[in-house]
Amino acid sequence: MILEDIGHEALSFVGGVGDLALFGIRVLGSIPATRGLFRRALRAVHEVGIRCLPVVAIVGLFTGIVLGLEGYHTLARLGSESVLGSLVLLSLVRELGPVLAALMIIGQSGSALAAELGIQRNSEQIDALGTMGINALGFLAAPRLIASIFVYPILTLAFNASGIIGGAISGCLVMGLDPGVYRTSAEGALGSGDLAECLVKSAVFGVLTVAICMHQGYTAHLRVGVSGARSVSLSTTRAVVLACVTVLAADALITSAFL
Amino acid sequence: MKSSSRPLLKVSGLRKAFGDHVVLARIDLSVPRGTIVSVLGRSGAGKSVFLKCLAGLIVPDAGQILLDGRSSGTSGGQRTPSGPRASFLFQGNALLDSLTAFENVALPLAQTTSLSPDEIVSRAEGALDRLGLGAFGRHYPSQLSGGMQKRVALARALVTEPEIVLFDEPTAGLDPLSRNAVFELIVRLRQDLGFTAVIVTHDVVEALEASDRVALLDQGHIRFEGDPESFMASRDPMVSDLRDSAGALARHVAGITGVTPLAGRFLT
Numbered sequence: 131m132i133l134e135d136i137g138h139e140a141l142s143f144v145g146g147v148g149d150l151a152l153f154g155i156r157v158l159g160s161i162p163a164t165r166g167l168f169r170r171a172l173r174a175v176h177e178v179g180i181r182c183l184p185v186v187a188i189v190g191l192f193t194g195i196v197l198g199l200e201g202y203h204t205l206a207r208l209g210s211e212s213v214l215g216s217l218v219l220l221s222l223v224r225e226l227g228p229v230l231a232a233l234m235i236i237g238q239s240g241s242a243l244a245a246e247l248g249i250q251r252n253s254e255q256i257d258a259l260g261t262m263g264i265n266a267l268g269f270l271a272a273p274r275l276i277a278s279i280f281v282y283p284i285l286t287l288a289f290n291a292s293g294i295i296g297g298a299i300s301g302c303l304v305m306g307l308d309p310g311v312y313r314t315s316a317e318g319a320l321g322s323g324d325l326a327e328c329l330v331k332s333a334v335f336g337v338l339t340v341a342i343c344m345h346q347g348y349t350a351h352l353r354v355g356v357s358g359a360r361s362v363s364l365s366t367t368r369a370v371v372l373a374c375v376t377v378l379a380a381d382a383l384i385t386s387a388f389l
Numbered sequence: 390m391k392s393s394s395r396p397l398l399k400v401s402g403l404r405k406a407f408g409d410h411v412v413l414a415r416i417d418l419s420v421p422r423g424t425i426v427s428v429l430g431r432s433g434a435g436k437s438v439f440l441k442c443l444a445g446l447i448v449p450d451a452g453q454i455l456l457d458g459r460s461s462g463t464s465g466g467q468r469t470p471s472g473p474r475a476s477f478l479f480q481g482n483a484l485l486d487s488l489t490a491f492e493n494v495a496l497p498l499a500q501t502t503s504l505s506p507d508e509i510v511s512r513a514e515g516a517l518d519r520l521g522l523g524a525f526g527r528h529y530p531s532q533l534s535g536g537m538q539k540r541v542a543l544a545r546a547l548v549t550e551p552e553i554v555l556f557d558e559p560t561a562g563l564d565p566l567s568r569n570a571v572f573e574l575i576v577r578l579r580q581d582l583g584f585t586a587v588i589v590t591h592d593v594v595e596a597l598e599a600s601d602r603v604a605l606l607d608q609g610h611i612r613f614e615g616d617p618e619s620f621m622a623s624r625d626p627m628v629s630d631l632r633d634s635a636g637a638l639a640r641h642v643a644g645i646t647g648v649t650p651l652a653g654r655f656l657t
């Protein structure tokens with residue numbers, strides 16, 4: 131019984147990956163014939179950026195504060211508090227920044243994206259585009275996918291910046307580390323590979339999660355046994371869960387590739 | 390090779406089932422160029438499914454749809470650029486809710502034609518003006534009443550100067566006055582712009598008043614097809630049922646609003 135369930139899950143997972151890949155290919159294929167793509171992509175960058183910046187900055191700040199506190203205590207036991215800046219910065223840039231920023235963007239914007247496309251599907255707005263001779267994927271999905279390549283790294287950098295400040299708040303203001311020491315340690319910490327890893331990760335997370343969220347919304351009408359508002363809510367939930375899991379799985383893969 | 394005797398739209402042997410549920414069993418229908426054909430049927434008869442097959446939004450199981458003699462090269466609702474220009478008015482309007490009324494109307498021009506931006510603006514504004522919406526271009530669909538949304542959808546459907554327009558219950562869900570206004574608009578615009586139309590409706594009065602031919606869809610077949618006069622004369626029990634209920638309704642509506650019943654021509 132359990133084996134059968136696992137088998138079913140595995141099969142539907144493989145099928146889901148195939149559907150998603152096909153969806154991605156169709157979005158890419160729609161790009162050449164789409165007009166005003168650049169303008170729409172720019173607007174999407176702006177929209178997602180504005181919508182997510184506050185929450186990303188706040189979560190970054192708290193993450194930095196916790197890193198500063200925990201890091202200071204651990205390092206103090208070894209007598210090496212002076213490298214707190216490096217610890218905070220490297221943790222943020224290589225790991226926490228891309229992952230946590232992506233999770234926050236999924237919650238703040240990916241869910242909305244899935245819901246929006248699901249509603250547009252339900253109210254026949256997507257069909258309407260088709261009857262007007264407009265490629266709905268080119269019009270609705272392609273700009274968002276292109277925007278994701280830029281907006282995730284930008285927001286991740288913002289996350290890192292406010293995390294560094296958070297680390298300084300707890301490390302220097304609370305624990306009393308000299309700000310100059312914190313700064314010197316942070317400045318010397320980054321190798322060129324670290325920043326590359328950060329940007330590659332966040333761009334990959336962006337493309338994957340935005341594709342997943344759009345795919346779930348776009349295919350809301352294909353859900354068996356549900357329709358209307360229920361299909362939109364299911365699509366949204368599923369989009370968020372799948373996207374979050376994908377971020378962590380992709381993180382493991384990319385990290386092992388860079389190390 | 391345009392022959393005036395060839396119907397603009399010819400449907401033969403159209404069949405569509407969802408699982409075991411046969412919605413359209415075998416539909417044959419011809420729509421001559423320049424005419425308005427109304428397809429009547431109760432709700433759930435498959436009128437929307439039929440129209441969506443014509444628009445290429447639903448892929449039929451069998452049968453042929455010829456637009457101007459060519460197999461309508463549509464798949465998944467994506468219109469091929471070669472065929473005659475067709476527009477679809479959705480039962481629920483299907484306006485893009487993130488765009489203003491003006492942007493909705495301008496959209497098909499901006500995305501599918503090579504008109505200059507100035508030309509697009511003037512055409513879209515012209516279409517809105519013609520439908521009495523000149524002052525509402527900057528409103529979003531959610532800020533407009535149902536009747537106004539319907540008119541925006543009409544403007545969007547007609548702004549591309551289509552050769553054939555498919556209307557799915559253009560007046561359903563509107564109050565009686567908006568209904569008359571929208572229907573009279575369709576008839577008037579048809580005179581001005583000269584398109585061919587298929588109007589799906591469950592309103593017998595409208596169908597008789599506005600169209601050149603009437604078809605009755607029932608149980609997956611076209612049960613009756615003819616001009617309004619022969620519809621009025623038909624002895625088919627379902628047709629006479631519809632006629633009677635329409636007559637009663639028309640008198641009722643006239644009594645309430647004092648407006649001459651639309652179908653006065655036929656129902657006296």
Ligand SMILES: Nc1ncnc2c1ncn2[C@@H]1O[C@H](COP(=O)(O)OP(=O)(O)O)[C@@H](O)[C@H]1O
Nearest residue numbers: 407410412430431432433434435436437438439
């Ligand atoms: N996508 C679909 N899947 C399954 N059944 C459908 C679908 N679309 C329509 N139907 C069924 O087809 C029948 C006709 O629907 P419709 O064409 O919308 O009726 P109407 O004549 O009121 O427009 C209904 O019984 C409906 O349940």
Ligand SMILES: [Mg+2]
Nearest residue numbers: 436437480558
């Ligand atoms: Mg219908």
